[in-house]
Amino acid sequence: MPEPFDKAHRKLVVAPMMELTDRHYRYLARLLTRHTLLYTEMLTCKAVIHGDRSYLLGKHAAEGPVVLQLGGSDVAEMAQAAAIGAEWGYDEINMNVGCPSDRVKAGRFGACLMAEPQLVRDVVAGMAAAVDVPVTVKCRLGIDRDDSYEALESFVDQVAASGCEYFTVHARKAWLDGLSPKENRTIPPLRYEYVYRLKQAFPQLHISINGGIDSLDASLEHLQQVDGVMVGRAAYYSPAMLAESDQRIFPELAGGYEHLADLETLSAVALAYARYMQEWLDQGVRMSSLSRHLIPLFQEVPGSRLWRRHLSEHASKTTDAVALVEQALEYVTSDARRTA
Known part of the structure; x- marks a missing residue:
């Protein structure tokens, strides 16, 4: 809440x-x-x-x-x-x-x-x-x-x-x-x-x-x-x-997030938003009107161009928001695994 x-x-x-x-x-x-x-x-x-x-x-x-x-x-x-x-x-x-x-x-x-x-x-x-x-x-x-x-x-x-x-x-x-x-x-x-x-x-x-x-x-x-x-x-x-x-x-406000904008945090946010998208998809809302906000989430991250392209090209082809985001995340997380 x-x-x-x-x-x-x-x-x-x-x-x-x-x-x-x-x-x-x-x-x-x-x-x-x-x-x-x-x-x-x-x-x-x-x-x-x-x-x-x-x-x-x-x-x-x-x-x-x-x-x-x-x-x-x-x-x-x-x-x-x-x-x-x-x-x-x-x-x-x-x-x-x-x-x-x-x-x-x-x-x-x-x-x-x-x-x-x-x-x-x-x-x-x-x-x-x-x-x-x-x-x-x-x-x-x-x-x-x-x-x-x-x-x-x-x-x-x-x-x-x-x-x-x-x-x-x-x-x-x-x-x-x-x-x-x-x-x-x-x-x-x-x-x-x-x-x-x-x-x-x-x-x-x-x-x-x-x-x-x-x-x-x-x-x-x-x-x-x-x-x-x-x-x-x-x-x-x-x-x-x-x-x-x-x-x-906001360091003075208790209960704030302690994370930074790292790959793990952003990936978790993307998946949480994917679950939210699915709720709206089930009500008949178009995927593209939901997924468009996710497109710029990863900037200057290896694989971000492919992340953006995957979301843009496949949003209209699926009704599974979580799968769409999981597949797109592979482009940014797999590159990170290779360079770790």
């Missing part, structure tokens, strides 16, 4: 990523780390209210602690969606004020809301009044040419008036015109110093930093300046890093 949610879990967070951080990835991540805080994909408040809640919000009991990220700007709808999320067992509700895509701009949520801090304040206040779990904000440094440090500080100051105590800042601005969401993850320059200054200006707030952070070493460096670190695609495409996070990031 997962442990109770605690502020300490915010030291390291896996970012919400569309089409990546679904319930199956989160289950795999939890096999690797007990303490790291996980996020859902972003869900619009309208989808949560009107959509298939079992599909959108369902999660395994072993996943916690998990944050539900919502997108929207209508106070009543966001409050209703937050309440639904809390009912479904999410430990925190986060408001997306950072996504730069045209779709969210047209829907009046995401990064464009940085131009409306008073609206964000009102939405957050409404959500907080509807739930008994923390309501938090994830934002950018700014948008377009309105990206000064002073603008960021003013935004946080106004939103914090809602009672919000937790902010995660992607240390890039968002260009809402001319750049794709992918380009917005890499082209605007990183300005970590803005986030550091923000923490100094608001010592009473919990400030986490996000953007371009791809290792636990870098995370530990940032933790000298801020309260938490959010890691994005590195945690998905190099998930083995999470196997060391409990020991390196």
Whole structure:
């Protein structure tokens, strides 16, 4: 069973990523780390209210602690969606004020809301009044040419008036015109110093930093300046890093894993996830939608290319998840036996 949610879990967070951080990835991540805080994909408040809640919000009991990220700007709808999320067992509700895509701009949520801090304040206040779990904000440094440090500080100051105590800042601005969401993850320059200054200006707030952070070493460096670190695609495409996070990031939390990202540990995780996959296969879920999260588990390990190829090529040809993973593991473990 997962442990109770605690502020300490915010030291390291896996970012919400569309089409990546679904319930199956989160289950795999939890096999690797007990303490790291996980996020859902972003869900619009309208989808949560009107959509298939079992599909959108369902999660395994072993996943916690998990944050539900919502997108929207209508106070009543966001409050209703937050309440639904809390009912479904999410430990925190986060408001997306950072996504730069045209779709969210047209829907009046995401990064464009940085131009409306008073609206964000009102939405957050409404959500907080509807739930008994923390309501938090994830934002950018700014948008377009309105990206000064002073603008960021003013935004946080106004939103914090809602009672919000937790902010995660992607240390890039968002260009809402001319750049794709992918380009917005890499082209605007990183300005970590803005986030550091923000923490100094608001010592009473919990400030986490996000953007371009791809290792636990870098995370530990940032933790000298801020309260938490959010890691994005590195945690998905190099998930083995999470196997060391409990020991390196959360040494003060009792009961954490003591292992490192060695071959034995990762193999055990792969087999545990294979048994989980089989449960879903038996319910009619496609193998590829489950096995895709396993593909990057082994990186820079002899035989990893064959591991990836085996999973990719054979996922659609079998209904035995354990056998699929056992066969793929032969490519990494047999090489290790030969070189031992």
